Amino acid sequence: MSETSGPSSPGAARAGPGAPAASRAVLPLAIAQFIMVLDSSVMSVSISQLVEEFDTTVSTIQLAITLYALVMAALMLTGGKLGDLFGRLRVFRIGLVIYAVGSLMTALAPTVMVLIVGWSFIEGAGAALVLPALAALVAGNYEGAGRARAYGIIGGVAGAGIAIGPLLGGWLTTAYSWRWVFAGEVVFVVIVLLLGSWIRDDEQRARFRLDGFGAVLSAVGLSLVVIGVLQSGTWGWVLPLQSPVTPFGLSLTPFMIGGGLAVLWAFFGWERRVAGRGRVPLLDVRNLRIPALRSGLVSLLAQNLVLLGIFFAVPLYLQVSQGMDAFQTGLRLLPTSIAMLLAAAVGARVGTRFGARTIVRTGLLTVAAACVLIVATVEPELATVPFAIGMALVGLGTGLLASQLGNIVQSAVPPEARSEAGGLQYTAQNLGSSLGTALIGSLMVAALATAVLDLIAADPDIEAAVADRATVQVASGIEYVPAADAEQALLDEGFPREQVDDLVDAYVEAQLIGVKLGLLACGAAALIALPATRRLPGREQGAEA
Numbered sequence: 001m002s003e004t005s006g007p008s009s010p011g012a013a014r015a016g017p018g019a020p021a022a023s024r025a026v027l028p029l030a031i032a033q034f035i036m037v038l039d040s041s042v043m044s045v046s047i048s049q050l051v052e053e054f055d056t057t058v059s060t061i062q063l064a065i066t067l068y069a070l071v072m073a074a075l076m077l078t079g080g081k082l083g084d085l086f087g088r089l090r091v092f093r094i095g096l097v098i099y100a101v102g103s104l105m106t107a108l109a110p111t112v113m114v115l116i117v118g119w120s121f122i123e124g125a126g127a128a129l130v131l132p133a134l135a136a137l138v139a140g141n142y143e144g145a146g147r148a149r150a151y152g153i154i155g156g157v158a159g160a161g162i163a164i165g166p167l168l169g170g171w172l173t174t175a176y177s178w179r180w181v182f183a184g185e186v187v188f189v190v191i192v193l194l195l196g197s198w199i200r201d202d203e204q205r206a207r208f209r210l211d212g213f214g215a216v217l218s219a220v221g222l223s224l225v226v227i228g229v230l231q232s233g234t235w236g237w238v239l240p241l242q243s244p245v246t247p248f249g250l251s252l253t254p255f256m257i258g259g260g261l262a263v264l265w266a267f268f269g270w271e272r273r274v275a276g277r278g279r280v281p282l283l284d285v286r287n288l289r290i291p292a293l294r295s296g297l298v299s300l301l302a303q304n305l306v307l308l309g310i311f312f313a314v315p316l317y318l319q320v321s322q323g324m325d326a327f328q329t330g331l332r333l334l335p336t337s338i339a340m341l342l343a344a345a346v347g348a349r350v351g352t353r354f355g356a357r358t359i360v361r362t363g364l365l366t367v368a369a370a371c372v373l374i375v376a377t378v379e380p381e382l383a384t385v386p387f388a389i390g391m392a393l394v395g396l397g398t399g400l401l402a403s404q405l406g407n408i409v410q411s412a413v414p415p416e417a418r419s420e421a422g423g424l425q426y427t428a429q430n431l432g433s434s435l436g437t438a439l440i441g442s443l444m445v446a447a448l449a450t451a452v453l454d455l456i457a458a459d460p461d462i463e464a465a466v467a468d469r470a471t472v473q474v475a476s477g478i479e480y481v482p483a484a485d486a487e488q489a490l491l492d493e494g495f496p497r498e499q500v501d502d503l504v505d506a507y508v509e510a511q512l513i514g515v516k517l518g519l520l521a522c523g524a525a526a527l528i529a530l531p532a533t534r535r536l537p538g539r540e541q542g543a544e545a
Contacts, residue, residue, distance in 0.1 A: 025141040026150045028195035029134055030157045032096065035188050036127050036134075037158050039103075039119070039181060040068065041165025041311075046178040046326075054112040064116045066230045071124030072131075073226045073430040074219040078210075080132030080423025081282050085210060088133040088140070088419055089201035093193060095129025100189040102126055107182035119182075135422030139410040141200050145352055148407045152348025155402025159340040159395070162307065166315065167330025167337075174327050211274055214282035217267035222427065224260030228253050229434045233442040283420060287413055291535035293421065296408040297428045299360055299536070302529035303401045304432030306367055306522045309440035310394055313518040314374070316444070320480045321511055322382055335388050336395035343399025348407075355539030356404040363400030364526045364533070370394045371523030375516045380508070397526075408536060436522075444518040449478050451510035459502055466499045483508050 043050075043065055050061050083091040102125075105118030134154075142150045172180050235243040236251040243251045271281040287293060311333070318324045318332055347359050370393030377383040377390060406425065413421045453474055456467050473493065481489075486507050490500045 023146075024195075024198040025137070025200060026153050028192045028198055029138055029150075030153055031188055031195075032092075032130060032134055032192050033154050034157050034161045035099070035185050035192075036131060037161035038165050038168070039123070039185065040065070041162050042169030042172075042178065042181045043068075043119075046169055046173045049173050049178055050112075050115075054115070056112045060112055064112070064120050066227075067116065067120035068124045069230065069430055069434055070223055070226050071121055072127050073427055073434070074223045075125060075128035076132060076222075076427045076430070077218050077282055077420070077423040078215040079128035079130075080136075080419040080421075081210060081215075082129065083133040083136060083419035083422075084416070085208065087201060088136050089196070089199055091129050092133035092137060092199075093196060095126045095133065096189050096192060097126075099123050099126030099130060100186045103182045103185040103189070107179045107186070131426040132419050132422030135406060135410060135425050136418035137199055137201075138406070139418050140415070145349075147411070148351050148403070149345070149348040151406035151410070152344045152351075152403035155406050156341045156344025156399055159307065159344070159398050159402050160337040162311065164330075164334075164337050166311075166326060166333055170326025170328075170330045174325065208280035211271075211280065211282040214267060214270055214274060217263055217270055218282060221260050221263035221267055222431075224256050224263060226260075226431070226434050228256030228260060229431075229438045231256070232438045233445065237442060283424075284417060287417055287420065290412050292408055292537055293412040293424075295532050295535040296405050296412060297424055298532040299401065299529060300405050300409070300425060300428045301432035301435070302364070302525060302532065303398060303405065304429045305436040305439070306526050306529075307394075307398050308433045308436030309522040309525065310371070310374075310519065312437050312440050313444060313515050313522070314391070316480055317378055317512075317515045318382075320482055321378075321380070321508070321515070323482065332387070333391060335392040336398075339392040339395030340399040340402070341395075343396045344403045347400040347403030351404055351407075353539070355537060356408055357533055357536040357538050359400050359404050360533050360536055361530060363397040363404075364529055366393055366397030366400065368397075368523040368526040370397060371519045371526070375519050375523075378512055378516050378519070380512070404536075440518045440521055443521050444480070444514040445478065447517040448480065448510050448514035449474050451513040452478070452507050455506035455509055456503065459506060462499060462502050462506075463496075466495065466503070469495065470503060480511060480514070 043061075051057065054060075079091070079095070099122075102118045102122030105122060106115055109115040109118055138150050138154060139147060169178065169181060172178060232251075232253045235241060235253045237253050238251055240246045240249075240251040243253070245252055247255055267283075268285055271283050271285050274281040275284060275286070314333070315329050318329045319326075324332070343363075347363075351359050370390050373386060373393065374390035377387040409421050409425045410418055453471055456462055456470050462470075483504055487500055487504045490503055491497065495503065
């Protein structure tokens with residue numbers, strides 16, 4: 001385009017892809033990727049301590065988690081374009097510094113509001129600068145099979161961070177404090193910055209005016225969609241549960257998501273208009289016509305939807321039904337981390353032989369099979385060995401996906417569009433994560449409510465008057481809590497002592513049904529994603545890459 005200039009750094013292209021510095025670039029980039037995904041999973045297992053320490057509510061901490069995902073999703077495309085404007089390595093470093101400032105503020109936070117500002121807003125903004133640049137820098141430092149291996153490592157590390165987070169967070173939270181996680185992230189950021197000379201900055205830096213209006217439209221549209229999805233479990237998808245307003249007697253969720261989609265439609269129209277005027281758009285919508293890019297983005301969304309859905313259902317089962325603490329839960333998830341790292345490394349090496357399409361399809365089928373196996377172990381007593389095998393299969397399948405998808409997205413676009421592709425990549429992943437938690441969570445709650453009412457109605461030992469009272473209680477809201485808590489809540493509500501045991505038995509059995517349906521839904525989502533892989537590169541195309 002007319003606003004684009006040549007390279008801004010005379011030495012940018014001196015080192016070839018095989019130069020020693022480039023060969024080591026994956027280490028600081030992988031550490032950065034690990035940092036970006038670690039604290040979300042840590043925060044999830046530290047909610048109770050945060051509530052106690054800040055004298056706040058669970059909903060407030062969940063708001064902080066929601067805002068973190070929201071800020072990242074809303075700013076990701078803009079962060080990618082800033083990499084094109086100021087240089088990817090420079091923006092990568094600036095993002096890391098911003099992220100470290102947020103981490104330090106979070107580690108020292110005296111109040112929950114300081115925590116929200118430090119973690120949700122400052123760290124979220126830093127991550128939105130780091131991640132698109134990171135994806136583009138991997139592509140800029142490696143080519144061919146080396147690039148596939150590098151993306152396999154990055155993808156495996158990202159997945160391992162999600163899986164290791166509960167273990168590390170559970171241990172630190174139990175033995176010391178959740179604050180040490182965020183303090184440790186500052187140290188890791190310093191290490192990445194010190195190793196930054198290993199990363200080659202060879203992009204074609206461009207001169208153009210940032211599409212500010214497009215940035216606002218994309219941020220607003222994505223924010224509305226993400227808020228709608230994340231709040232669906234509270235507000236209800238269609239019929240209102242705890243919706244703040246009820247337009248036409250319906251939940252706010254469909255209006256929020258619909259409004260977001262309408263704004264995004266306007267965003268795409270605006271971007272076409274900007275490009276038509278010869279200016280640089282925030283998103284070149286022509287790239288979305290590339291079949292491999294579209295398939296890669298859909299597959300990334302599906303990967304995170306399934307993985308985060310599993311990581312919502314399984315810890316719930318382990319902690320609520322099995323009574324495990326955060327550290328014990330993390331140990332049960334460890335097979336996933338190990339298998340994911342190994343599969344990501346192996347998948348990247350065999351991708352050119354079998355083709356990305358075959359590897360991705362194998363990964364999706366493996367995850368679906370893993371979900372079925374784990375469902376078979378969801379019983380009052382945990383079947384330890386089959387469960388561990390199932391979790392390892394989850395890691396195997398998602399590791400195979402991670403080994404291919406980042407490389408597919410970046411290799412599908414020209415070099416000048418790599419930052420933009422990185423923004424799209426991580427936007428798809430954040431949307432997938434949001435959908436995984438919201439969809440699977442709301443499905444499990446609905447299944448719990450339906451199952452417990454059916455079991456109560458079918459139990460001849462439960463009196464009709466008690467069953468009616470239970471129906472009213474369930475209609476007002478039901479959650480997954482330990483059996484002892486459910487028993488105490490029923491007694492506090494004045495239910496007859498002789499009927500409480502039968503009600504709790506029905507509730508415990510309904511919990512298992514809800515978890516099983518949630519896991520089966522994850523497996524179904526993996527199978528539903530299979531048609532989207534049709535346009536991924538095959539063996540011949542993989543060999544050419």
